[in-house]
Amino acid sequence: MESIASNPPLLQVTDLRVAVGGKEILKGLNLTVRAGEVHAIMGPNGSGKSTLAHVLSGRDGYEVTGGSVTYLGRDLLGLAPEDRARAGVFLGFQYPIEIPGVSNVYLLRSALNARRSARGESEIDAARFLRLVKEKARLMQMDESFLQRGVNEGFSGGEKKRNEIFQMAVLEPVLAILDETDSGLDIDALKVVANGVKSLRSAERAFVLVTHYQRLLDHIRPDFVHVLAGGRIIRTGDRTLALELEAGGYEQVLAAANP
Amino acid sequence: MSSSTQNQGLEELIGRRYAHGFVTDIESDTVPPGLNEDVIRFISAKKGEPEFLLQWRLKAYRHWLTLREPRWAKLHHPPIDYQDISYYSAPKAPTGPRSIDEVDPKLLETYEKLGIPLHERARLAGVAVDAVFDSVSVTTTFKDKLSAAGVIFCSFSEAVREHPDLVRQYLGTVVPYRDNYFAALNSAVFTDGSFVYIPKGVRCPMELSTYFRINQAKTGQFERTLIIADEASHVSYLEGCTAPQRDENQLHAAVVELVALRDATIKYSTVQNWYPGDENGKGGIYNFVTKRGDCRGANSRISWTQVEAGSAITWKYPSCILRGENSVGEFYSVAVTNNLQQADTGTKMIHIGRNTRSTIVSKGISAGRAQNAYRGLVKILPTAENARNYTQCDSLLMGARCGAHTFPYMEVRNPSAVVEHEATTSRIGDDQLFYCRQRGLSTEDAVNLIVNGFCKQVFRELPMEFAVEAQNLLNVSLEGAVG
Numbered sequence: 001m002e003s004i005a006s007n008p009p010l011l012q013v014t015d016l017r018v019a020v021g022g023k024e025i026l027k028g029l030n031l032t033v034r035a036g037e038v039h040a041i042m043g044p045n046g047s048g049k050s051t052l053a054h055v056l057s058g059r060d061g062y063e064v065t066g067g068s069v070t071y072l073g074r075d076l077l078g079l080a081p082e083d084r085a086r087a088g089v090f091l092g093f094q095y096p097i098e099i100p101g102v103s104n105v106y107l108l109r110s111a112l113n114a115r116r117s118a119r120g121e122s123e124i125d126a127a128r129f130l131r132l133v134k135e136k137a138r139l140m141q142m143d144e145s146f147l148q149r150g151v152n153e154g155f156s157g158g159e160k161k162r163n164e165i166f167q168m169a170v171l172e173p174v175l176a177i178l179d180e181t182d183s184g185l186d187i188d189a190l191k192v193v194a195n196g197v198k199s200l201r202s203a204e205r206a207f208v209l210v211t212h213y214q215r216l217l218d219h220i221r222p223d224f225v226h227v228l229a230g231g232r233i234i235r236t237g238d239r240t241l242a243l244e245l246e247a248g249g250y251e252q253v254l255a256a257a258n259p
Numbered sequence: 260m261s262s263s264t265q266n267q268g269l270e271e272l273i274g275r276r277y278a279h280g281f282v283t284d285i286e287s288d289t290v291p292p293g294l295n296e297d298v299i300r301f302i303s304a305k306k307g308e309p310e311f312l313l314q315w316r317l318k319a320y321r322h323w324l325t326l327r328e329p330r331w332a333k334l335h336h337p338p339i340d341y342q343d344i345s346y347y348s349a350p351k352a353p354t355g356p357r358s359i360d361e362v363d364p365k366l367l368e369t370y371e372k373l374g375i376p377l378h379e380r381a382r383l384a385g386v387a388v389d390a391v392f393d394s395v396s397v398t399t400t401f402k403d404k405l406s407a408a409g410v411i412f413c414s415f416s417e418a419v420r421e422h423p424d425l426v427r428q429y430l431g432t433v434v435p436y437r438d439n440y441f442a443a444l445n446s447a448v449f450t451d452g453s454f455v456y457i458p459k460g461v462r463c464p465m466e467l468s469t470y471f472r473i474n475q476a477k478t479g480q481f482e483r484t485l486i487i488a489d490e491a492s493h494v495s496y497l498e499g500c501t502a503p504q505r506d507e508n509q510l511h512a513a514v515v516e517l518v519a520l521r522d523a524t525i526k527y528s529t530v531q532n533w534y535p536g537d538e539n540g541k542g543g544i545y546n547f548v549t550k551r552g553d554c555r556g557a558n559s560r561i562s563w564t565q566v567e568a569g570s571a572i573t574w575k576y577p578s579c580i581l582r583g584e585n586s587v588g589e590f591y592s593v594a595v596t597n598n599l600q601q602a603d604t605g606t607k608m609i610h611i612g613r614n615t616r617s618t619i620v621s622k623g624i625s626a627g628r629a630q631n632a633y634r635g636l637v638k639i640l641p642t643a644e645n646a647r648n649y650t651q652c653d654s655l656l657m658g659a660r661c662g663a664h665t666f667p668y669m670e671v672r673n674p675s676a677v678v679e680h681e682a683t684t685s686r687i688g689d690d691q692l693f694y695c696r697q698r699g700l701s702t703e704d705a706v707n708l709i710v711n712g713f714c715k716q717v718f719r720e721l722p723m724e725f726a727v728e729a730q731n732l733l734n735v736s737l738e739g740a741v742g
Contacts, residue, residue, distance in 0.1 A: 058696075107708065150712065
């Protein structure tokens, strides 16, 4: 990570304050993510982890009361969700949504073409698209029948999460925010998901992994681990911090941070 | 900064204008508003009808006078003043056009604007079109090719002149004039429509299509369509409809009769886009239509597919009488209501013959303050040994101010019958929209994607050429319904 520390930040969150229903959830959060890095955001329930993921992706219902977020030099908060997506921001949903009757590939092709068109590229041709999705489906060990099924329609919890990573693999985002993608996965599914993420790691791409447990981090080694509590990042370290959390629990870290 | 997102409000996006709302400035022969026996005699005389038809019209009229407007549907509208409607309007022309070259260029232009070019060389390959403008048929394309196959496809008026025996044999045998209020009215005053006869053993070589257009103010449109598929024949037929944007409501009361003899198949598809009225419910077409198919022969099949997107009010129940053994009735419907539109639509499947089967797939979409009702009857008579019905009825709501209602009636009088009914109601969720937007789709594209997924089962029943048109129409109708 030393070698990339000099990269300009991909994502710069500065003193971010966010309220939901008048209640302040994020209370001055700072985070710098550079290309090539993997950041893990950990913290107890209710600390604001999912709020951060949602605000970065532009979900409705979150009021930004202060601070700023810059993404590739642009004001991220000023962009509509679809414009963020087209600029390369991907959110892996904690609870992926079902869209009956709309096939997985249909959504994906629409999504991919929306990005391409935002970049001034032409629509992807059908044969190339098919090759791409088949290759990524193999990577995620997904049966090809998944491609034609309705988006997440009748999928098990594990299948839905796998589908999120599959979509990410096809869309090749610049910044991927994975919101508790590991929760509810058995150990085999966790490995598949982790492999999907690892295969996408590159010098141009960054990941923010929001997670409750450190077990995902056994498979995907983060460059930074942040502890989010009470709406702020109270500690940042390398992956040994995750192990420390696992061993001692959040309370110990929280107590150390607020003596 | 007040909000981290730019989600467009639910109501903000409403308001794509109706694209077919223009009026063609053309001289018309229009009778003054009002209905009496003289008007009926005038229409009949204008069309040079044989005496039997005039008498039939008059009987229908006298019966109509004894009836009252039905009030059982979940529809609300001010009383219709039947004396304030003109029952005949025709573009002025010395005589009816004999070929496309004699048609008033302004009319051709109208159909061009609607995307229905009538010049045969410009036609969609393989679709023959009959175009009905107000009360009269303008032209029918591809006549030569059809008559080579023995297929009769012409305006109803022409059928009365050229094939009176066929008309006399079948008219009113599926929908008698006594059937209901609007069928009686139509039988008395119908002006034109399409007529199709497919001879024995013939597979109609192309899709047949009728395009209905209301242009004149204060006129009603009362067309009558009769399709006869003789033994072992096959036909696919599509109708489309539009009207200008006007502040007053206009009445459309059509009757469609289908007859399928032994081993025959009729596939009837509708893309209905009459002017729906504005966002405050002003204007729009009142669409009171009776459509029924009679599977008269064994192994016959009648399939209704409808995409109902327009009209202020839709009252329509395309039905099948499954008389022949092993006959099959199908009803695939998408009904979309936005703003203040109201739809009360569905089907009736009347099982009479043995081993008759029917399928009903109804998709209702409501947005704005619209009300959308499915009303269906599945009736299994004692003679219908081993009858089967499957009904699926799904409703999709957009926003919180619209309504979806389901009124399924079942009357089973044979214990061997199997009747299944499934129903769901869902709402386009903010979650679904956000999910799509997070993947890069605009709100509009997301709505289209979700709605088209919802309607897929019905769209795939449409002839290929029209599936795309229907999808686009739906997208326009719902534009702005959800933000």
